[in-house]
Amino acid sequence: MLWLVGVGISGYKGLSLEAVEVLKNCDVVLIERFTSSLSENDLVGINTTIGKSVKSVQRWYVEDGREIIDQAKEKQIALVTYGDPLLATTHTELRTRAAKASIKTGVIHAASGIASIMGECGLHMYKFGRTVTMMSEPKSAISVYNTIFDNLLLGSHTLILTEYNRDEKTGTLFFLDPVALLRMLLEAENDMRHHVISHETFVVVASRLGTNDSRIVSGKIKSLAGIGFGTGPHSVIVPARLHFTEEEALEALTVCLDSPSDNSKSISNISLQMIERYAPKAREAVRQMREILRQDRDESKGVHEALDNAEYYIDDAERFLRQGRHELAVLSIGYAEGLVDALRFQKGINPWSP
Amino acid sequence: MLWLVGVGISGYKGLSLEAVEVLKNCDVVLIERFTSSLSENDLVGINTTIGKSVKSVQRWYVEDGREIIDQAKEKQIALVTYGDPLLATTHTELRTRAAKASIKTGVIHAASGIASIMGECGLHMYKFGRTVTMMSEPKSAISVYNTIFDNLLLGSHTLILTEYNRDEKTGTLFFLDPVALLRMLLEAENDMRHHVISHETFVVVASRLGTNDSRIVSGKIKSLAGIGFGTGPHSVIVPARLHFTEEEALEALTVCLDSPSDNSKSISNISLQMIERYAPKAREAVRQMREILRQDRDESKGVHEALDNAEYYIDDAERFLRQGRHELAVLSIGYAEGLVDALRFQKGINPWSP
Numbered sequence: 001m002l003w004l005v006g007v008g009i010s011g012y013k014g015l016s017l018e019a020v021e022v023l024k025n026c027d028v029v030l031i032e033r034f035t036s037s038l039s040e041n042d043l044v045g046i047n048t049t050i051g052k053s054v055k056s057v058q059r060w061y062v063e064d065g066r067e068i069i070d071q072a073k074e075k076q077i078a079l080v081t082y083g084d085p086l087l088a089t090t091h092t093e094l095r096t097r098a099a100k101a102s103i104k105t106g107v108i109h110a111a112s113g114i115a116s117i118m119g120e121c122g123l124h125m126y127k128f129g130r131t132v133t134m135m136s137e138p139k140s141a142i143s144v145y146n147t148i149f150d151n152l153l154l155g156s157h158t159l160i161l162t163e164y165n166r167d168e169k170t171g172t173l174f175f176l177d178p179v180a181l182l183r184m185l186l187e188a189e190n191d192m193r194h195h196v197i198s199h200e201t202f203v204v205v206a207s208r209l210g211t212n213d214s215r216i217v218s219g220k221i222k223s224l225a226g227i228g229f230g231t232g233p234h235s236v237i238v239p240a241r242l243h244f245t246e247e248e249a250l251e252a253l254t255v256c257l258d259s260p261s262d263n264s265k266s267i268s269n270i271s272l273q274m275i276e277r278y279a280p281k282a283r284e285a286v287r288q289m290r291e292i293l294r295q296d297r298d299e300s301k302g303v304h305e306a307l308d309n310a311e312y313y314i315d316d317a318e319r320f321l322r323q324g325r326h327e328l329a330v331l332s333i334g335y336a337e338g339l340v341d342a343l344r345f346q347k348g349i350n351p352w353s354p
Numbered sequence: 355m356l357w358l359v360g361v362g363i364s365g366y367k368g369l370s371l372e373a374v375e376v377l378k379n380c381d382v383v384l385i386e387r388f389t390s391s392l393s394e395n396d397l398v399g400i401n402t403t404i405g406k407s408v409k410s411v412q413r414w415y416v417e418d419g420r421e422i423i424d425q426a427k428e429k430q431i432a433l434v435t436y437g438d439p440l441l442a443t444t445h446t447e448l449r450t451r452a453a454k455a456s457i458k459t460g461v462i463h464a465a466s467g468i469a470s471i472m473g474e475c476g477l478h479m480y481k482f483g484r485t486v487t488m489m490s491e492p493k494s495a496i497s498v499y500n501t502i503f504d505n506l507l508l509g510s511h512t513l514i515l516t517e518y519n520r521d522e523k524t525g526t527l528f529f530l531d532p533v534a535l536l537r538m539l540l541e542a543e544n545d546m547r548h549h550v551i552s553h554e555t556f557v558v559v560a561s562r563l564g565t566n567d568s569r570i571v572s573g574k575i576k577s578l579a580g581i582g583f584g585t586g587p588h589s590v591i592v593p594a595r596l597h598f599t600e601e602e603a604l605e606a607l608t609v610c611l612d613s614p615s616d617n618s619k620s621i622s623n624i625s626l627q628m629i630e631r632y633a634p635k636a637r638e639a640v641r642q643m644r645e646i647l648r649q650d651r652d653e654s655k656g657v658h659e660a661l662d663n664a665e666y667y668i669d670d671a672e673r674f675l676r677q678g679r680h681e682l683a684v685l686s687i688g689y690a691e692g693l694v695d696a697l698r699f700q701k702g703i704n705p706w707s708p
Contacts, residue, residue: 006465008370008463008464010372011372012371013370013372013375014463015370015371016362016367016370016371016464016465017366017367017368017369017370017371017403018364018365018367018368020371049371084466084470084473085473086472086473086474087472087473087479089478092476092478092599092603093599095476095603095606095607096603096606096607099606099607100602100606107473107474108364109363109364109368109465109470109473109564110362111370111438111464111466112438112465112466112469114469114479115438115468115469116438116440116463119439119440119441119446119461119463120440120461122446122449122450124443124446126484126485126486127484128484128485130480130481130482130508131479131482132480133480150508154484156484210463245443245446245447245450249449249450252449252453252454253449253450253453269681270681271681274681274685300700301702302699302700302701302702303699303700305699306696306699309695313692326681327624327625327680330684330685330688331684331685331688332688333685333688334685334687334688334689334691334692335688335691335692335695336692337692338664338667338689338690338691338693338694338696339692339693339699340692340696341663341692341696342660342693342694342695342697343696345656345657345663346654346656346657346660348655348656
């Protein structure tokens, strides 16, 4: 049987009573801690608690998995993992392979880093959209930027996890610094220009959560640029519009350098931008057209009908926009412009002259 | 000092070693279990483990919170909660109020129901979009439906939590049955018609996770309609396009009644639907209009110019759509229709007759 046992996020004392029971009964206990902040002390703590020696394994060993699966055919074997055991795809794949080989599997859940970060910042969990990971390679920033944009348009917060690795040979730790991450997002804004990120954007940086040295700092990007955030792991949250209880929580529970503000204020979807730009222009075009008809003494019913309809459709566009039915709003404003411009073609007026 | 202590999702043995230490040192330990599946046995288990009697409190008592805050000024008080302690907004608000009153707070994280459900189904955590809750009142279904639609368009899975309550006076349990939930979603489809939900939609139903009686069933809605899912709590996942490792995991780790399929295949965003529907109609309208002009021997330059432009804009709409510039595509098709319809008004043809 294969057990996947989470140790949570705060050292070996994050093991649950159930986890300790299971580990005590296992023949072999493995631990993979190269992508986590579990220390040598934690290893000793686990050994003492379960009364046997846990074997440290490297990531490739877990990813390869063949020896683990083989042993699980005959023995009770447990893999101890940081956080919740099923949030890493490697562990789910191991569980799938075991199940396919008719090996019984068991899971002991534990505090997950991701859920803990969302909660510790005082933000409402159900308001988070898709989570994304920022790697140190520059092109990673565009996909993070796009996820933030998509989430903001839906009113959702974005949790950005960051690269965090310990070299398995040298033990050297690599982590992405939050200041570098924010600079990468500002550069992505320069490329993409959807008004998603600026020096005024309010963000939350959570560092080393679950350790005694944890810290959560929030503020505008310009206020965070000079801060030394120290060693990782770090996570960054770009919140969408905040509920007042979220604002209060950020102010009370984090090191809050600026008043929390609404990051979705500066972005708007493209439909909104179109209606705001085109509706007044279309109204003015109708007015001018009516003036020309009056001068030409053109009383043909169809022409006036077309102009009346153009006005109805401009109203419709604005109403659909208020209702959040953006596609219908854009369709309506386009239609109204088409109605007016057909008449302009006939009157010999170039619709596209300023 | 106020401690918020999570007990996880699998009964009292979900308490971590750290949680037990904290609770042993507290003067007062409260527990709120009316929105959870913690049993009387779990209560006894906690009492035995920490060597003192835990006091059961009702939800209004936690929401009101004044007595808790008052006691925390003088004493070490802990509130034990199901799952992770910070995923309920009530608990975060309590923590904020304590911090504002200069009361020290501590949090012991634990396995959260939400993270556990995502993991147990074998789906990748980072592919989940916004989580949503389905209540039994019918209008709840529209907002759940819209969240699924938004998530599917971004390629994200949707976790739907369901109403689950125990009446604090009578102890009667209310939970929303998954079959009722799926029926509500099918009804929402009838109203909204975005091709989000059908009898072919592949969904995952997770029931009573963390208990000995837990079960995860996956399959098309039509295959799940006749199943008795038993008592709650239940959650339902509507996955987006699946990675092949997710498909394998669903087949190996859940009671899988149908081959997992891609729920985003049948949906397309509204812009796409509009262009697909309106572009052929607009082309046909241009063709008819040219025929009428030919019969009327109408050779006025402006009219032909308007029709030529209508054709250019229909082409533009289709090109913009291929480029993913959906708003411009809709604007263009609307404009093309307006150009044609202005001429139809003048020829005395009702543009909206079939």
